[in-house]
Every structure is written in structure tokens, then in C-alpha cells.
Amino acid sequence: MTETTLPVLEYLRRQLAGTLRPGDTTHLRYPTAISRLLGLEVVDVDERFAVVRIAADIELHGNQQGTVHGGLLCELADAAIGTAHSTVIAPGESFTSIDLSARFVRPAWSGPLTATARCTHPGRTVSQYQCEIVREDGKVVAVVGSAVMTLRGEAAAGR
Numbered sequence: 833m834t835e836t837t838l839p840v841l842e843y844l845r846r847q848l849a850g851t852l853r854p855g856d857t858t859h860l861r862y863p864t865a866i867s868r869l870l871g872l873e874v875v876d877v878d879e880r881f882a883v884v885r886i887a888a889d890i891e892l893h894g895n896q897q898g899t900v901h902g903g904l905l906c907e908l909a910d911a912a913i914g915t916a917h918s919t920v921i922a923p924g925e926s927f928t929s930i931d932l933s934a935r936f937v938r939p940a941w942s943g944p945l946t947a948t949a950r951c952t953h954p955g956r957t958v959s960q961y962q963c964e965i966v967r968e969d970g971k972v973v974a975v976v977g978s979a980v981m982t983l984r985g986e987a988a989a990g991r
Contacts, residue, residue, distance in 0.1 A: 841919040844877045859923045864911070870904070872911050880951035880959070882915035884908060888945045899939040902974075906934050909963040909976035912949035916961060917980045920954075926983045926991035930958070933977045940965075940973045947976075957982055 835855045838846070843858035866872070867884075876883035886893075886908055888900045895901040910932060917927055946966050953960035963976040983991060 837923070840921060841877065841879060844874060844915070844919070848874065848877065860918055860921065864914075866907065867911060870907065872908065874915055875946070877915065877919060879919050880916050880954060880961075881949065882912050882919070883946060883948045884912040884915060885944055885946045887943070888940060889942050891942075897939075899941060900945070900973075902934065902936055905936070905940070905945070905965055905974045906932060906976065908945060908947045909934065909949065909965060909974065910978065912947035912963050913961040913976070913978045913980065916949040916951060917959060917982075921982065924984070924988060926988040928981055928983060928991075930979045930981050935975045937972045937974055938967075940967050943968045945973065 835857055838856055838858050840858050840860055843856065843862065846852045846856060847862070871886060873885050874882060875885050888904070890898055890900060893900050893904045910929060921927055947963050949961050949963040951959055952962050959980050961978045961980060964972055965974045966972055
């Protein structure tokens, strides 16, 4: 079997289309370990854009009030933002979030939550992203902003 290393965007598009072939890989890890642990699913992707979903369950993801924990919402948004940014990361590069700011709008309970992340400023080194998380009824649960730094050369080594 021949191994084919694909750009991240092409890899994720093939994954979504169900057309990944044995041996198709990319230079980043997909799915991520945290995505597997939490059951996060990439449902749409384009350059600097991603939609990630989770089947929230307050028995697993709940807080003291019986609603979905804000930390899970932040992780969902971070996963969507990271997936969106990974679509422009070349071999030998890496990236890291340098901030994350969440505004919680309303509670969520068990059911699907969908995070849509898009780039609002595509910088060479620092890019800005906005992510909106919605419930099954289409109502916004949280709005999350994040700055993501692309790492190159020695800064990307070992990441």
C-alpha cells in the first residue's frame, strides 16, 4: 500500500465525502485525541472554515445546574477554530491558540450542538476567528472569539 500525504483541507474533504483511501494521511492528527474522547465530529470544512458537532449529554457534559458545562462549549469552539485554521497549515508548520474569549448567551441541555468557525482576519502569523455555537432549535448558545498563531521553523519543531 502506498502512503499519500494530503494537505489537511483535501484530507478532511475526502474524509467527509467517504473517499479516503487506505494510506491517505495528512501531516496533522485527525481525528484528534480530544475529539475522539468527547465524540466531536467534523461535519463541514473549507479553507479557514469548519463546522464541528457534538451530541451533548448532560449526564456526561453537565454542570451543577444541569446544563451543558461552559468548558465543553469552549472545547467545542476551540476544536472548530483549530480545524478551520488547520486547513491552511503546511507541512513543517504548526499553530496554537493565543487567546479564547467566550460569551455565553443561553443554556444548552442534551442534544446536538453545532459550532461554526470562520476566519475574520487571515493574518500571516496571527489570524482571528469567530465561532458561533447553536442548539438543535437554531438558537445561539455561545459566541467565541480566538486568535490563532501560526508557528514556523524552530517554533513549530516538535509540535
